[in-house]
Amino acid sequence: MEPLKIVIADDHDSSRTLLRHFVSLLPHYCIVGEAATGEELVQLVLKEKPDIALVDINMPNLDGMEAVKSCKELLPSLQVIFTTGCDEFAVEAFKIAAVDYIVKPIEPTRLFNALEKARKFIQLYDQPEKRKSKRLDIKLQNSILFIPMEDILFIEKESRKTVIHTQAEKYETNEPLNELETRLDHYFLKTHRSYIVNLKKVIKIEAVGETYWARFSNSDKVAYISKLKINDVQKKIIHLH
Incomplete structure (x- = not known):
């Protein structure tokens, strides 16, 4: 070097x-x-x-x-x-x-x-492979983590923290949900005031009371979809597939 x-x-x-x-x-x-x-x-x-x-x-x-x-x-x-x-x-x-x-x-x-x-x-x-795979760079206390966007299931606002969920891990950051939303690829959608979901990873949507749950392959994690957003979510998932 x-x-x-x-x-x-x-x-x-x-x-x-x-x-x-x-x-x-x-x-x-x-x-x-x-x-x-x-x-x-x-x-x-x-x-x-x-x-x-x-x-x-x-x-x-x-x-x-x-x-x-x-x-x-x-x-x-x-x-x-x-x-x-x-x-x-x-x-x-x-x-x-x-x-x-x-x-x-x-x-x-x-x-x-x-x-x-x-x-x-x-x-x-x-690294060339990092350039090919788009990443979300997030600040964790005094360091920066590079997460391939394809690995993210959803991002959730939890109290004052924002939590990025992958299949195996979750990462907490102080960066606002709305700020992260501007840096994500087109297949992410804000499905609820507290959730941004990778629609390419959704395998099932369940109606639960007045809201909906997005489920993901090989994961017990769920993300919320509001009643106002369900039509947008379904249309976009069909378009992506």
């Missing part, structure tokens, strides 16, 4: 120097540019197409968080590690799929572990 390209964005020279020194201690990584503002970072990402960005949040004008949102639109594969003096933005950082969030002063081992995590995500992203 060729060295992974890194850009550093921080408005303090001393912080950039320290990060540059730490990265230089590792094989398989090379720094291809530095930025002192959010605007400079966006331009740098556009020019260099890096693999990883080490980004401070508190920078003048365009802050690191907003700059990263622009960078991810330009380069979705970019892996971002925030390096910042405060921990108040951690939740927002993981909402935009940051690999890690490191609070200064930066310990070298902490940075090395974050870079290794980013490298593993890049390897996953680059």
Whole structure:
């Protein structure tokens, strides 16, 4: 594997120097540019197409968080590690799929572990079989899980959590159901205010009182279908098959 390209964005020279020194201690990584503002970072990402960005949040004008949102639109594969003096933005950082969030002063081992995590995500992203099979990338606490969409039976809102069900597993995330819905393939349908179902996996629909249950092959799990949605579900299942 060729060295992974890194850009550093921080408005303090001393912080950039320290990060540059730490990265230089590792094989398989090379720094291809530095930025002192959010605007400079966006331009740098556009020019260099890096693999990883080490980004401070508190920078003048365009802050690191907003700059990263622009960078991810330009380069979705970019892996971002925030390096910042405060921990108040951690939740927002993981909402935009940051690999890690490191609070200064930066310990070298902490940075090395974050870079290794980013490298593993890049390897996953680059695998041809992963590109062929569409995935749903979900944030689990401080990591990201890549689930092939074909493996998902349904997604359920459960209290304040969203639960993704496969045949054998279930995964909890804080990402809203409506947000996940926008990233799913055409064979998923919101069948109920709290359920999104993979209609390709449905083998049976049962009437239960005022609602309906969707059943799946080799699974005891059920998903709800509302009375208002049952006709849409049936039409779409017929179309898919």
